Amino acid sequence: MATEPPRAPRPTAAVAPPAAAGAERIRLEARALCAFFGSAEAVRDVSITFRDREVTAIIGPSGCGKSTLLRCLNRMHETVPTARVAGSVSLDGQDIYARGINAIEVRRHVGMVFQRPTPFPTMSIRDNVAAGLQILGRDKPSRAETDHIVEDALKRTALWDEVSTRLKDSAVGLSGGQQQRLCIARALATRPAVLLLDEPTASLDPISTQKVEELVYELRRDMTVVIVTHNMQQAARVSDRTAFMLTGELVEFTATNTLFTTPSDSRTEAYITGRFG
Amino acid sequence: MTGTNPSHGPMAPPRPPVRTARPSVMQRAAAERTRTTIGRRRAINVVMVGITFAAALVATLPLIFILGHLVKAGASSINWDFFTQIPKPPGEAGGGMANAMVGTLVLILAASAFGLPIGIGAGLYLAENRGTHLANAVRFLSDVLNGLPSIVMGIFAWQFLVKPMGKFTALAGGIALGAMMIPLVTRTTEEMIRIVPVSLREAALALGYSRWRTSLIVVLRTALPGIVTGALVAVSRIAGETAPLLFTVLGNQFWSASLREPIAALPLQIFNFAISPYDQQHALAWAGALVLIGIVLIISLAARFATRSRFGRGGD
Numbered sequence: 001m002a003t004e005p006p007r008a009p010r011p012t013a014a015v016a017p018p019a020a021a022g023a024e025r026i027r028l029e030a031r032a033l034c035a036f037f038g039s040a041e042a043v044r045d046v047s048i049t050f051r052d053r054e055v056t057a058i059i060g061p062s063g064c065g066k067s068t069l070l071r072c073l074n075r076m077h078e079t080v081p082t083a084r085v086a087g088s089v090s091l092d093g094q095d096i097y098a099r100g101i102n103a104i105e106v107r108r109h110v111g112m113v114f115q116r117p118t119p120f121p122t123m124s125i126r127d128n129v130a131a132g133l134q135i136l137g138r139d140k141p142s143r144a145e146t147d148h149i150v151e152d153a154l155k156r157t158a159l160w161d162e163v164s165t166r167l168k169d170s171a172v173g174l175s176g177g178q179q180q181r182l183c184i185a186r187a188l189a190t191r192p193a194v195l196l197l198d199e200p201t202a203s204l205d206p207i208s209t210q211k212v213e214e215l216v217y218e219l220r221r222d223m224t225v226v227i228v229t230h231n232m233q234q235a236a237r238v239s240d241r242t243a244f245m246l247t248g249e250l251v252e253f254t255a256t257n258t259l260f261t262t263p264s265d266s267r268t269e270a271y272i273t274g275r276f277g
Numbered sequence: 278m279t280g281t282n283p284s285h286g287p288m289a290p291p292r293p294p295v296r297t298a299r300p301s302v303m304q305r306a307a308a309e310r311t312r313t314t315i316g317r318r319r320a321i322n323v324v325m326v327g328i329t330f331a332a333a334l335v336a337t338l339p340l341i342f343i344l345g346h347l348v349k350a351g352a353s354s355i356n357w358d359f360f361t362q363i364p365k366p367p368g369e370a371g372g373g374m375a376n377a378m379v380g381t382l383v384l385i386l387a388a389s390a391f392g393l394p395i396g397i398g399a400g401l402y403l404a405e406n407r408g409t410h411l412a413n414a415v416r417f418l419s420d421v422l423n424g425l426p427s428i429v430m431g432i433f434a435w436q437f438l439v440k441p442m443g444k445f446t447a448l449a450g451g452i453a454l455g456a457m458m459i460p461l462v463t464r465t466t467e468e469m470i471r472i473v474p475v476s477l478r479e480a481a482l483a484l485g486y487s488r489w490r491t492s493l494i495v496v497l498r499t500a501l502p503g504i505v506t507g508a509l510v511a512v513s514r515i516a517g518e519t520a521p522l523l524f525t526v527l528g529n530q531f532w533s534a535s536l537r538e539p540i541a542a543l544p545l546q547i548f549n550f551a552i553s554p555y556d557q558q559h560a561l562a563w564a565g566a567l568v569l570i571g572i573v574l575i576i577s578l579a580a581r582f583a584t585r586s587r588f589g590r591g592g593d
Contacts, residue, residue, distance in 0.1 A: 074483065076479065076482065076483055079479065079482055081408075104485050104486070104487050105485070107482065107483055107484065107485040108484075108485035111483065111484075112483035114476055114479065114480065114483075116476055118474075118476045118477055118479070118480035120477065120480070120481070120495055120499070121477075121499055122495075122498045122499050122501070131481075131484060132484040132485060135484070135485060135486055135487075135490060183480070186484065187483075187484070190484070190485070
């Protein structure tokens with residue numbers, strides 16, 4: 001095929017995690033998922049699986065429903081007025097939309113990072129990272145434990161060296177890229193099983209983008225990562241599997257390498273070769 | 278493809294004019310037109326800036342005149358006694374307004390205790406339940422209440438508080454003033470919460486925060502500097518209100534800080550002294566007015582200070 005896909009070299013990760021397709025068990029699964037805003041159907045009959053220790057990218061043109069699909073996976077979709085979901089999503093076999101399942105409990109296990117950095121402006125850097133721990137009630141860690149978790153989360157996001165001397169400062173004083181890594185650290189601090197990233201580098205410069213991509217690549221060692229992105233090169237760089245969505249439907253979902261080299265659907269091929277979108 | 282040369286597409290910048298040795302007649306005429314156009318624009322600009330500057334100056338003049346006159350008429354009566362003594366009987370020299378200042382303070386505290394929780398709570402409700410019929414109705418009624426003449430509020434408090442209790446009390450005045458604060462605080466709270474980005478709320482929800490915790494810990498705390506400012510503006514507005522006090526607290530020539538008794542208040546004391554026939558009390562009224570403005574000024578400064586965030590960065 002003449003159109004060689006944009007597959008840039010992998011970021012220089014210290015240890016390349018195993019990514020053998022099909023080797024890992026299914027962590028998160030959507031079945032016949034439909035999502036609505038009022039009467040408009042944003043996601044139409046999508047069935048998709050996300051495996052443990054894998055990065056799954058969701059690509060597609062603007063308005064194709066990829067962010068909405070992501071927001072159905074931790075029940076954030078329903079926080080929008082008039083929004084509604086049909087079908088099911090199961091986390092480790094448990095339907096998160098089942099009766100008696102609390103959305104708050106779901107979100108503690110399925111973390112999320114947004115397009116724009118969202119540090120809490122009234123909190124210090126340390127308190128931002130610890131924000132998710134403060135609400136655990138009886139399971140809330142002690143001060144010393146919290147400090148330890150904060151340090152660990154900041155080290156995982158490669159932010160520790162940059163902020164360790166000013167943990168008590170406002171998080172608003174950090175750069176955009178640092179703020180976004182802080183938000184990822186905040187999401188990691190509660191040890192979620194799944195991390196959802198909604199265009200996490202859309203508002204970042206290339207250097208910060210690279211740092212976040214390296215981080216995403218590392219994260220798969222011990223969790224399930226789902227990343228929505230506009231950037232096909234990014235999907236190619238960081239993901240094991242890629243899903244292509246169009247007008248609310250899942251067009252194609254396969255190993256990233258396959259999707260970008262030998263897509264089976266003509267619409268996928270048209271999109272990845274830049275003929276639309 | 279259009280007929281244009283691709284290297285000079287429609288968006289190509291205009292080429293700089295080629296400097297020839299001698300400008301043509303046409304070029305000189307064009308340059309002349311440009312000069313006169315620019316000259317006219319400059320002139321209009323100067324006039325407009327002048328007009329707005331004059332308007333800005335006139336806008337501050339009343340305050341300057343008032344302050345100047347108050348200082349001239351009242352400063353001579355401000356001394357230690359003024360802040361420590363209660364009023365002397367008519368005709369006697371000396372005396373002060375200490376009890377009225379304490380009374381105003383008590384009234385402000387009572388009004389805040391009543392008005393702030395209700396106002397902030399209502400503002401939070403309006404911001405979190407935008408677009409519902411109840412919210413729209415509350416917002417509209419709140420605006421009506423905001424425009425309610427204060428004398429009406431005083432009569433209302435007299436009818437429903439003073440009459441049933443059988444006496445004038447500081448409590449009735451505090452509630453009347455607090456009721457005046459409610460619409461102001463409600464609207465500023467709603468506005469301040471509305472400018473907290475939705476993304477921040479979503480970030481908290483995504484961390485597993487419940488709705489009330491998101492509202493209280495993340496949203497309200499982020500909006501807090503603005504809400505404090507709104508509360509202080511409301512306090513400074515009611516601090517000088519006289520009409521609601523006429524029918525509720527009555528005034529008091531003696532020391533009292535009790536909520537169950539009639540109480541003195543600066544605006545009332547100023548009013549009573551100003552209509553008295555004694556020059557000496559007139560002077561005290563001027564001094565009281567000066568002190569009242571000073572108190573409002575201090576509250577306004579506190580409001581500005583409160584807008585600064587905890588970390589010393591501009592609240593954005």
